Amino acid sequence: MSAVSSSGWLYGAIQSRRNRGLGGLYLVVAAFLVLYVVLFPGILSVGGFSKFTQNWFPLALVTMAQALLMLNGGITLAIGPLVSLGAVIAATTMGGVFGVPGGILAVALTGLGIGAVIGVIVAQLRLPAIIVTLAGSFIITGVALLLLPRPGGFIPGWLSTGLAGHTPVAFLLLVLILLLWKVFLATPLGLGIYAAGDNPIGAFRSGVPVERVKIAAFALSGLLTALAGLFVAAQTGSGDPVIGAPFTLNSIAAAVLGGVGFLGGKGTMRGAVCGSLLLSVMINVMFFLGFPPVAQYIAQGLIIVGAVAVPELLKQWRARR
Amino acid sequence: MTDKKPLLEARQVFKGFFGNPVLKGVDIALHPGRVHALLGENGAGKSTLINLLSGALQPDSGAIAVDGRPVGRFSPATARAAGIAVVQQELSLTADLSIAENIGLGAFPRRFGLIDYAALHRGVREVCAMVGLTEPLDMPVADLALGRRQMVEIAKALFRKPRVLILDEPTSSLSAHEAGILAGVIEMLRDRGTALLYISHRLNEVQALCAHVTVLKDGGVTADQSLSGIDGEGLVRLMVGRETGDLFPPRPACTPGAPRVDVTGFSAGLVRDIAFSARAGEIVGIGGLVGQGQEDLLLGLYGAIPAKASSAEVSGKSGLPADVGAANAAGLVYVPADRKHEGLVLPHSIASNLILPSLGRLARNGFRDRPAETGLIADLARRLTIKGDVARPVQALSGGNQQKVALAKWLPLDPSVLLLNDPTRGVDIETKREIYLMLRAFAAEGRLIILASSDTPELVHLCDRVVVLREGHVAATLVGDAISEEAIVGAAMGVDRKGAAA
Numbered sequence: 001m002s003a004v005s006s007s008g009w010l011y012g013a014i015q016s017r018r019n020r021g022l023g024g025l026y027l028v029v030a031a032f033l034v035l036y037v038v039l040f041p042g043i044l045s046v047g048g049f050s051k052f053t054q055n056w057f058p059l060a061l062v063t064m065a066q067a068l069l070m071l072n073g074g075i076t077l078a079i080g081p082l083v084s085l086g087a088v089i090a091a092t093t094m095g096g097v098f099g100v101p102g103g104i105l106a107v108a109l110t111g112l113g114i115g116a117v118i119g120v121i122v123a124q125l126r127l128p129a130i131i132v133t134l135a136g137s138f139i140i141t142g143v144a145l146l147l148l149p150r151p152g153g154f155i156p157g158w159l160s161t162g163l164a165g166h167t168p169v170a171f172l173l174l175v176l177i178l179l180l181w182k183v184f185l186a187t188p189l190g191l192g193i194y195a196a197g198d199n200p201i202g203a204f205r206s207g208v209p210v211e212r213v214k215i216a217a218f219a220l221s222g223l224l225t226a227l228a229g230l231f232v233a234a235q236t237g238s239g240d241p242v243i244g245a246p247f248t249l250n251s252i253a254a255a256v257l258g259g260v261g262f263l264g265g266k267g268t269m270r271g272a273v274c275g276s277l278l279l280s281v282m283i284n285v286m287f288f289l290g291f292p293p294v295a296q297y298i299a300q301g302l303i304i305v306g307a308v309a310v311p312e313l314l315k316q317w318r319a320r321r
Numbered sequence: 322m323t324d325k326k327p328l329l330e331a332r333q334v335f336k337g338f339f340g341n342p343v344l345k346g347v348d349i350a351l352h353p354g355r356v357h358a359l360l361g362e363n364g365a366g367k368s369t370l371i372n373l374l375s376g377a378l379q380p381d382s383g384a385i386a387v388d389g390r391p392v393g394r395f396s397p398a399t400a401r402a403a404g405i406a407v408v409q410q411e412l413s414l415t416a417d418l419s420i421a422e423n424i425g426l427g428a429f430p431r432r433f434g435l436i437d438y439a440a441l442h443r444g445v446r447e448v449c450a451m452v453g454l455t456e457p458l459d460m461p462v463a464d465l466a467l468g469r470r471q472m473v474e475i476a477k478a479l480f481r482k483p484r485v486l487i488l489d490e491p492t493s494s495l496s497a498h499e500a501g502i503l504a505g506v507i508e509m510l511r512d513r514g515t516a517l518l519y520i521s522h523r524l525n526e527v528q529a530l531c532a533h534v535t536v537l538k539d540g541g542v543t544a545d546q547s548l549s550g551i552d553g554e555g556l557v558r559l560m561v562g563r564e565t566g567d568l569f570p571p572r573p574a575c576t577p578g579a580p581r582v583d584v585t586g587f588s589a590g591l592v593r594d595i596a597f598s599a600r601a602g603e604i605v606g607i608g609g610l611v612g613q614g615q616e617d618l619l620l621g622l623y624g625a626i627p628a629k630a631s632s633a634e635v636s637g638k639s640g641l642p643a644d645v646g647a648a649n650a651a652g653l654v655y656v657p658a659d660r661k662h663e664g665l666v667l668p669h670s671i672a673s674n675l676i677l678p679s680l681g682r683l684a685r686n687g688f689r690d691r692p693a694e695t696g697l698i699a700d701l702a703r704r705l706t707i708k709g710d711v712a713r714p715v716q717a718l719s720g721g722n723q724q725k726v727a728l729a730k731w732l733p734l735d736p737s738v739l740l741l742n743d744p745t746r747g748v749d750i751e752t753k754r755e756i757y758l759m760l761r762a763f764a765a766e767g768r769l770i771i772l773a774s775s776d777t778p779e780l781v782h783l784c785d786r787v788v789v790l791r792e793g794h795v796a797a798t799l800v801g802d803a804i805s806e807e808a809i810v811g812a813a814m815g816v817d818r819k820g821a822a823a
Contacts, residue, residue, distance in 0.1 A: 011438040013459035014419045186436050188429045195415040195426055202413025207401055207427025265417050
């Protein structure tokens with residue numbers, strides 16, 4: 001009982017409960033990582049590990065951005081275009097008077113601002129998120145193409161080397177972002193995202209400002225997405241107005257792989273990040289094993305359907321027994 | 322006692338929805354240190370009154386007063402600030418969050434902007450001890466049984482340290498043991514000076530716990546008095562008795578024909594092991610409080626939900642219909658209560674809704690037979706007095722006329738058994754009369770009508786026989802002169818009627 005009276009007990013117990021049901025996912029991720037190491041031992045060197053995490057990093061960020069909204073009962077189809085816009089703004093502002101800090105600030109504010117505007121439209125006008133973000137994705141793509149019709153722009157070399165060189169900076173940034181998420185989830189606003197996603201009427205009656213929570217979720221999601229774009233620009237050394245396109249569906253796929261439900265309130269951020277790691281490793285393994293691109297797509301689709309269907313089939317099988 | 326100021330009052334509140342008055346000048350005053358009971362039949366306006374008292378709705382006229390002062394704009398937020406907490410019938414919990422997080426939701430103790438889990442732990446432990454929740458506080462609510470979730474809901478209200486606590490049917494999903502704990506908590510809060518409003522259909526609980534009662538009937542107050550010196554039958558009398566005028570067609574002497582439905586040991590959904598039989602030419606009413614298994618009885622007979630019976634004969638065939646197709650083939654049809662979602666395709670025309678079940682039969686060589694369809698539609702529209710252009714979308718019709726379409730579409734199948742679920746809910750008086758006449762005519766043609774209804778007068782004046790369900794069992798079967806509003810409501814609420822056994 002002494003554990004019960006210590007002040008940290010409740011928080012710790014709740015945190016460890018959140019791993020429940022993720023054991024299978026952890027095992028699959030570990031198995032794929034082992035396969036990866038066996039196939040390419042180079043990943044164990046600092047340089048190999050850095051490269052690997054740099055490939056994973058933007059997908060991890062957009063998956064968090066997507067999972068944040070799915071936990072709140074929403075979804076966004078504007079991930080890809082917003083990654084592109086983030087990359088374009090980084091590449092067009094970093095050569096300006098305010099330099100790199102100005103560029104980072106511009107990207108962050110753009111992401112927050114676009115997310116907040118989408119959030120206001122969804123929450124206050126009560127329009128379906130899937131339609132609003134679909135419309136938003138066209139507009140954002142248009143703006144990115146206006147700003148930078150052809151790939152180009154300027155990213156300082158030292159930034160590219162710093163973020164995407166032979167050091168695991170990207171991995172450390174991801175750890176930092178995950179820690180910030182944990183802090184956020186320990187605020188009333190953070191838990192409100194879960195509550196408003198699972199049972200909006202109940203959350204409203206309990207005093208959760210459901211609309212404000214939704215707007216905050218969209219704004220944070222936009223911020224993470226735009227920062228992923230900044231990283232992609234640093235990785236490639238320039239801005240490309242359509243580079244983000246594959247991220248939209250991959251972010252949904254990774255979140256689903258990680259056990260995040262479509263109806264809100266179900267799933268965990270740690271699961272979603274694991275899902276993005278799994279997807280990233282799968283793509284790499286298939287690429288290195290020499291799968292033709294067509295086979296990669298089909299395999300990826302089958303694995304995602306399987307990931308959703310297997311737990312459901314297991315549940316039905318258990319219910320029958 | 323009476324010199325104390327009421328903490329929360331409604332003064333002459335009126336409230337209507339879409340032109341239907343629901344509350345017509347209701348007064349209620351909740352005093353500190355008193356448990357106040359609110360009673361009334363389904364649809365008497367209890368839920369609306371609770372919503373007004375908790376700020377979820379605004380009155381059309383009249384006022385809500387806190388501490389004797391009328392409040393201008395009463396919202397859920399101002400209600401909470403005034404110390405008013407409500408335990409609703411539907412739960413307000415988040416399945417994936419822990420018990421502790423659910424209890425604190427919306428009222429978290431904070432430190433530096435973060436949730437103070439240590440303080441939350443202390444506060445939650447205290448209220449959980451009060452309601453006897455011994456589960457680990459980090460357990461997700463999804464892992465709890467319904468009754469335990471209800472206790473979490475009650476703990477959540479207590480966590481806010483309310484001055485006024487409104488409990489809407491708090492014991493409907495609780496075990497006897499849990500209900501006993503709740504009764505203890507209510508008495509403790511009363512002694513501490515909390516004002517309590519207690520809504521329940523269990524009259525023995527009301528009589529054990531409450532000191533004062535307000536009875537609502539059709540949106541008006543029929544009693545506002547001390548509970549001492551009034552018994553269960555007296556309370557039931559205050560809840561029932563409406564003027565019905567010539568709404569109902571005369572009931573002819575019933576001459577039932579062959580058995581059409583005969584089941585024993587029948588279980589489906591909430592219905593547990595009942596015996597039920599009905600004959601051709603009868604109108605059999607299924608009554609009871611909301612959600613006692615009425616819908617499951619109909620759906621089980623219709624093959625729409627899994628059902629089992631120790632012996633069953635339905636429409637001349639032995640055994641229950643395996644699925645809806647088999648039920649239709651055997652001559653059973655079902656008209657759902659939620660006609661907008663389950664009964665009709667709203668944006669489609671009246672005509673296409675009417676022929677939907679007959680499309681397959683009317684086809685010729687796999688193609689639709691337009692002339693036959695047109696003839697059938699005209700015939701149905703005439704028989705059901707559906708006026709106007711049948712090309713209009715169904716959603717343009719009034720609720721009553723929509724219901725007539727939902728009913729009419731089955732007639733071409735020449736059904737021998739009609740299962741109707743609350744067919745007159747939200748239907749205007751005039752159309753109600755037409756529907757009643759129609760049902761009588763169907764019965765006279767030798768069809769069997771099984772009618773689940775939440776409208777007690779309808780059961781009394783339309784049905785030849787009424788079966789009252791309570792917690793999935795048959796609480797009473799009433800025939801002929803024994804059918805009365807008092808008998809139905811009394812059986813539904815589990816009142817022991819003196820002399821009813823004779």
